[in-house]
Structures are given as C-alpha cells and as structure tokens.
Amino acid sequence: MDRLVLRQAWAFVFREWHLTRRYFSWVVVFMFYSLVSSATVALIGVAAQDFRLTLNLVLGVLLWSFLSCMFSDIANSISYERWEGTLEYTFMAPVSRLVHLFGISLYAIFYAAILGIVIVFGLTLFMPLSFAGANLPGLLLVLVVGSMAFAGLGLMAAILPVMSPEHGAQATNIFQGVLLLISGVYYPVKVLPHWLQPFSTFSPATYALSASRKLIGVDNPLSTPTKLVSSPIREAIPELLILMVMGLVLIPLGLWVFNQAETWAKRTGKLKRTG
Amino acid sequence: MSVSRPAIFVRDMKKVFRTRAGFMRSHVTEEWALKGVSFEVGEGETYGMLGPNGSGKSTLVRVLSTLLIPDAGETQIFGYKLPGEERKIRQVIGRVSVDAAFYKKLSPRENLLYAAQLYGISRSDAEPRALDILERLEIEKRRFNDSLEEMSRGMQQKIAIARAILINPPLLLLDEPTTGLDPKSRRDVQSFIEDVRRERGTTILLTTHDMAEAERLCERIGFLARGRLVVEGTAADLKNGYDNLEEAFIKITGEKFHDNEADEDG
Numbered sequence: 001m002d003r004l005v006l007r008q009a010w011a012f013v014f015r016e017w018h019l020t021r022r023y024f025s026w027v028v029v030f031m032f033y034s035l036v037s038s039a040t041v042a043l044i045g046v047a048a049q050d051f052r053l054t055l056n057l058v059l060g061v062l063l064w065s066f067l068s069c070m071f072s073d074i075a076n077s078i079s080y081e082r083w084e085g086t087l088e089y090t091f092m093a094p095v096s097r098l099v100h101l102f103g104i105s106l107y108a109i110f111y112a113a114i115l116g117i118v119i120v121f122g123l124t125l126f127m128p129l130s131f132a133g134a135n136l137p138g139l140l141l142v143l144v145v146g147s148m149a150f151a152g153l154g155l156m157a158a159i160l161p162v163m164s165p166e167h168g169a170q171a172t173n174i175f176q177g178v179l180l181l182i183s184g185v186y187y188p189v190k191v192l193p194h195w196l197q198p199f200s201t202f203s204p205a206t207y208a209l210s211a212s213r214k215l216i217g218v219d220n221p222l223s224t225p226t227k228l229v230s231s232p233i234r235e236a237i238p239e240l241l242i243l244m245v246m247g248l249v250l251i252p253l254g255l256w257v258f259n260q261a262e263t264w265a266k267r268t269g270k271l272k273r274t275g
Numbered sequence: 276m277s278v279s280r281p282a283i284f285v286r287d288m289k290k291v292f293r294t295r296a297g298f299m300r301s302h303v304t305e306e307w308a309l310k311g312v313s314f315e316v317g318e319g320e321t322y323g324m325l326g327p328n329g330s331g332k333s334t335l336v337r338v339l340s341t342l343l344i345p346d347a348g349e350t351q352i353f354g355y356k357l358p359g360e361e362r363k364i365r366q367v368i369g370r371v372s373v374d375a376a377f378y379k380k381l382s383p384r385e386n387l388l389y390a391a392q393l394y395g396i397s398r399s400d401a402e403p404r405a406l407d408i409l410e411r412l413e414i415e416k417r418r419f420n421d422s423l424e425e426m427s428r429g430m431q432q433k434i435a436i437a438r439a440i441l442i443n444p445p446l447l448l449l450d451e452p453t454t455g456l457d458p459k460s461r462r463d464v465q466s467f468i469e470d471v472r473r474e475r476g477t478t479i480l481l482t483t484h485d486m487a488e489a490e491r492l493c494e495r496i497g498f499l500a501r502g503r504l505v506v507e508g509t510a511a512d513l514k515n516g517y518d519n520l521e522e523a524f525i526k527i528t529g530e531k532f533h534d535n536e537a538d539e540d541g
Contacts, residue, residue, distance in 0.1 A: 004395040011392030015378070015385070022380040022422065085376035089438075092340045093393040094365035266344045269292050272337075 008095045012103025013110075020111070034065055034115060035122040041186060046127050051225040055218045058123060060185040063212055066116040066143060067150045067205055068176060073108035074101070074154030075176070079161040079169040088271055097258055101158075105151045131216070133228035138215040138236060142208055145243045149204035152250020153179075159261035165270060179203050204246050211239035281351070282446055282478040283316040283339065288348035290334055308334040310502040311348070318445075321472055321479040323493030325486070325520075327530050331502040332482035333372075336450040339480070340370045352446060366394075369439030373451040375431035379424040383409065383434045386423065387441055394442040401441060408437040411470070413463050429460030436464060440471060447471070449481045453488060461488075468492055486520040496520075500528035 020027055038061035045054025081087040090100065123129055157175050161168030182189075182196060183205035189197055200206045217223045217230035233240075265271045290309040296302045308331045316322040326332045337343040339352065341361040350357040352364045377386050384405070391401030406416060412433040423431060432452065439447060449468070453461045465488060471477050483489050489496050490510045497507035505528045506513065510520060517523040525531060 007392050007395055007397065011389055014392060014398075015381075015389045018381055018385045018389075019378060084378050085374060086378060088337075088340070088342050088372070089370075089376055089390070090393075092342055092365055092368070092370060093390075094362055094395075095393055096362075263344070266342060269334075269337075269343060271342055 005099050008099050009103035009106065011095075012100065013107045016104070016107040016111070031115060031118050034069075035119050038062075038065060038119050039123060039126045042123060043126060052218055052223070054127065055216065055228075056213070057186055058129065059212055059216055059218065060209065062116055062119060063143075063146075063205070063209055064180065064185045065119050066112045067146060067208065068180070069112040069115050070105075070108045070147060071150045071154045071157070071179075072172075072176060073111060074105055074151060075157035075172045076161070076169065077101075077104045077108075078158045079172070082161055082165055091262070091271060097262070098255055101151075101155055101255065101258070105154070108151075108154070109147055128225075130226055131228065132226065133223070133230055134217060135215040135230040135233065138230070138233045139212055141233070142211045142215065142236065142240065142243070145240055145247065146204055146208035148247025149208075149243050149250055152247060152252075152254040153204065155251065155254025156257050158254075159258050162258070162261045162265050163270065165272075179205060182206070184209060204243055204250075207239040207242045207246075211236035211243075214239075280318055281315040282318045282320070282353055283314075283322075283480060284349070284351040285315070285335075285339075286313045286349040288312045288335070288338065288350055289346045290331075290338060290343060291346050307502050309338075309345070312499070312502070312504045313348075314497055314504055314507060316478060316480055318478055319472070319476045320495065321468075321481060321493045323489040323496040324480065324482045324499050325484075325489055325496055325524060326482070326499035327484070329501075330499045330530070332499055333450055335499070336370065336372075336448050336480070336482060339448055340368060341365055367444055368446045368448060369442055369444035370448040371432075371435050371439045371450065371452045373454050375428070375435040377423050377431065377434070380422055382420045382422055383414070383426075383437070384419045386434065387438055390438045391441055396442065405437060405441055408440050409434070412437060412467055427460075429456045432456055433460065433464065436467065443475065445478060447477050447479045449479060451482055451484065453483070453485060465491060486524070490520060498524055498528050500530045 041061050042054060042057045045051070045057045078087065081090055120129075157172045160171040160175070164171070182192065182200045183203040184192070184200060185205065189200040189206065192200070213219055214231040214236050215233070217228040220229045220231070222229040288309050289307070289311055292306045292308060294304045294306070296304070312331070312335065314322070324332050324335065334343065338345050338350065338357070341357065341364055344358050353367055355363045357364060381389075384402070387405040388398050388401055391405070392398065406419065409419065410416065414430060414433055418426070418430070423434065426434075436452060452468075453464050456464065468479065468481075469492065472479055479492075481489070481492060494509065495507060496510055496513060498505045498513070513523045513527075514520055517526060
C-alpha cells in the first residue's frame with residue numbers, strides 16, 4: 001500500500017476518532033447500555049446456577065457485541081454521512097471505495113474491540129468469571145477471521161441508505177436483527193423453527209459462535225466453573241475455513257454491490273441529502 | 276464563444292429525474308433538469324451561471340462534481356471525460372455548495388484536516404495552510420478548535436470555502452456560495468474568490484442568484500432557465516439595451532428571479 005492510500009484510509013480513522021471524542025457522553029451511554037443489557041442476559045445463567053449456561057450466554061453477548069458493533073458501524077457509516085450532509089463530499093473525494101470502506105472498517109474493529117473489553121471487565125462486577133483453561137489465542141483468531149465476514153456483510157448493508165435515504169437505516173437494523181435471530185447467539189440453532197434453521201448456515205456468526213464454544217470448552221463435560229477444558233485450534237478449523245471463505249467472498253461482493261448501488265444513486269439523484 | 280483551451284467543456288448535456296408512483300410504482304413522471312446545455316469555460320476564467328430556483332444550476336454543478344451521471348451529452352474537465360474518468364476529475368475539482376455540509380460537532384481544524392487527508396495532503400502540511408486561509412477569510416485563529424455547530428452560517432460557509440481551497444484545485448465549482456450570508460461575510464467571500472483567482476489562476480464556475488456578484492466576479496455569464504442555457508456573454512453584452520442585468524435576464528428568458536433563496540433542488 002502506498003502512502004497516499006494509507007493517508008486516505010487514515011483520514012476516516014481520524015474523523016471517526018474525533019467524532020467519538022466529541023460525542024463522548026453518548027459513547028459512555030451506549031457502552032453502559034451494552035454492558036447492562038449483557039449483564040441482564042448473562043445473569044439468567046447465574047439465576048439458573050448453571051455455569052455452562054452462564055458461559056454460553058457470556059460468550060454470546062461478547063461475540064455479538066463485538067460483531068454487531070462492527071457491522072453496525074460499517075453499515076451505518078453511510079447513514080451518518082447522510083444525517084450530517086457530508087455524503088456528497090466524501091463521494092466526490094478522489095478516494096476509491098475500497099480505501100473508504102477499509103478506513104471505516106479499521107476504526108469499527110478498534111471501537112468494537114474496546115466495547116468488548118469494557119463488557120468483559122464490566123461483567124466481572126456482576127458475576128465471578130473465569131476463563132482459566134480457555135484457548136484465548138484461538139478465540140482471538142476467530143474474532144479476526146469472523147470480522148472479515150462481518151465487514152463484508154456490513155458493506156452490503158451499507159448500500160441500503162445509499163438506495164433509500166428515507167428507509168435505508170431502518171432496513172439495516174432489520175438486517176442486523178435477523179442475523180441475531182438466526183445465528184443462535186444465546187441458544188442452539190436447533191431450537192429455532194425448522195423452516196428458519198437453514199438460514200443460520202448463511203450467517204458468519206453461527207460459525208464464529210460454534211468455534212468459540214469449542215475454544216472456550218463450554219460444552220466439554222470435563223470443564224468445571226474454575227477450570228475449563230478447551231479444544232485445540234484444529235478442532236475449530238472447519239468453522240474457521242468457512243468464515244475465511246465467507247470473508248473472501250463477502251468483502252469483494254460487498255464492494256461490488258456497493259459500487260452498483262452508488263452508480264444507481266448517481267443516475268437517479270439519490271445521493272442528495274434529502275433524497 | 277469558443278475558448279482556446281477549455282477547463283470545462285459541455286456539449287448538449289441532458290439530465291432527467293424519474294419519479295415512480297402509484298400501484299406497483301408503475302406511474303413514471305419525468306422531470307428534465309437539463310435539456311441540452313452547452314458551454315465552455317477557459318482555463319483561469321470565472322464563469323457565472325445565473326438562474327432562478329429550479330433552473331438546473333445545482334444539477335449542472337453536481338454532474339461536474341461527479342455526483343450525478345448525465346443522461347446524454349459530452350462533458351470534459353481539463354480533457355478528462357465524464358462519465359469515465361471520475362477519479363482524475365475528482366483530483367482537480369473543489370466544490371462549495373449552498374449548505375455548508377460538515378461534521379457540525381467537529382471543529383474547523385478537524386474537518387479541514389480530515390478533508391486534506393482524503394486528498395492525500397499530510398496533516399502537518401495542511402494545518403498551516405488551513406490557518407492561513409481562515410485568517411484571510413477573517414476567522415480568528417482561536418476559533419479553529421471550536422465546534423462548528425457553535426458558529427454562524429457565515430463562518431461555516433467561509434470554512435466550506437477554506438475546505439475547497441485547501442486542496443488547491445485547478446477548478447472551483449461554487450454553487451451559490453454567498454446565499455444567505457450577511458453583507459460583511461458576502462463581501463469577504465467575494466474578495467477572497469477574487470484573490471484566489473488572481474493568485475492561483477484557478478478556473479471558477481459560479482452559480483448565483485446575485486446579479487451584482489455575477490457582474491463583480493465573472494468574466495462571462497450564462498443565463499440558465501428551465502434547464503436550458505438561453506444566452507451567454509459578458510455582463511456588458513448581456514445588459515446591452517437593458518437597464519441592468521436582472522432586467523436583461525427577465526426579458527431574455529421570460530423568467531422571474533427569487534433572490535436570496537437557496538437552489539439546492541435545482
């Protein structure tokens with residue numbers, strides 16, 4: 001990557017960082033809400049006095065907080081620009097859409113990671129949490145590989161506000177809600193209605209969760225509340241491979257779809273602030 | 276008039292917007308924003324496009340800014356074709372629109388440095404340049420780190436101009452840059468536009484409602500009405516036989532002017 005491309009990608013990180021700084025009180029509110037809602041979900045496991053259920057729920061809230069925050073930041077980046085009225089200026093800058101969305105994704109991953117860390121530490125205020133014995137480097141790998149697939153999905157969802165200034169942002173939230181429903185974040189996919197279960201195979205979160213559960217050792221009968229018995233990374237290779245393929249397909253596909261939507265918007269005049 | 280080496284070359288540009296309505300969105304209505312506009316702007320020239328609301332001025336500027344794809348015609352900017360060579364064109368244009376579109380929570384410094392980096396300019400190079408431009412636009416240095424939402428419309432518009440100038444573009448597209456400004460801010464902006472043109476040789480396409488502004492800043496002026504360029508020439512040519520430019524416009528185009536209204540829909 002040459003210096004120009006890096007500088008252009010960094011421009012988006014620079015912008016997002018200063019927006020985070022300037023909206024800091026909202027960032028605190030959002031993080032507090034995420035933490036509290038994560039705790040209320042995880043406490044269901046504590047109430048049932050079932051450490052496996054608790055760990056499953058903790059894993060679900062952590063993974064979903066990270067992936068959905070990243071997805072949402074990428075998918076809503078266009079909506080934010082519409083609200084601010086800056087979309088036309090971004091689109092008329094000599095920046096390729098790949099570099100534009102790379103810059104957005106870079107900051108989204110950073111921000112989602114901070115949120116994940118806040119939630120982990122916050123949850124320790126509500127319940128005893130021990131990851132002793134968990135394969136944490138493996139879990140990190142799942143997050144990195146899963147991020148690629150979610151970034152691709154985010155790019156595809158980002159076209160919605162390009163195509164519809166009025167309803168695009170709402171549609172993005174519906175898309176995110178469907179992902180949460182079908183991926184088995186807090187429950188096994190098999191509890192979903194039969195007609196809905198096949199859709200879970202299309203969600204990267206399904207594989208990220210499955211791999212994470214193995215690497216934490218939550219379903220291993222030998223795991224105890226104080227010592228988890230995790231699987232080695234090789235047992236998560238099928239899920240990691242699927243996630244990698246999804247990332248390799250979804251990112252270029254997301255970019256292609258985005259470019260098509262942008263061209264359509266420029267033909268029909270939909271880029272304008274008020275549509 | 277044909278200019279020797281056009282910075283902007285537009286031949287028979289057309290743009291139509293289609294709206295779908297009714298059952299299954301089957302009813303399509305067409306609104307022609309540009310009905311075959313042709314003109315040229317020479318390098319270093321300031322060309323004024325005068326027209327009332329809805330005449331097509333903003334649509335024209337959006338096409339030249341690569342934000343709209345024209346439906347017909349031939350368009351070139353410094354020889355680069357549109358559509359086709361958008362990336363090259365984006366490197367040579369700066370645009371100011373009637374609404375100062377910024378991240379209002381961010382400061383002028385943050386907005387300007389962000390814009391500079393998009394164009395590949397380092398923050399260390401951009402910061403003194405931005406300060407210099409803002410100083411010349413009579414914005415105090417101490418406001419550089421204030422949030423933009425705390426600033427008046429005039430100040431915001433001056434910062435929008437600074438953003439366009441910061442990248443030192445050979446072509447400036449100014450879409451009603453002084454609409455809604457107080458007289459002092461208006462004069463500041465007009466003087467700055469004159470300075471930019473004189474010092475940097477920047478080519479400027481200016482759309483405006485303001486006849487006096489067009490006369491002061493533009494070497495040639497075109498009258499745009501209902502999507503057509505009705506006539507073009509120097510202010511003196513256009514006024515020939517009329518009391519002033521406004522009368523000339525009304526008589527020649529048959530249109531009336533609604534001054535001081537933004538033309539973001541045009």
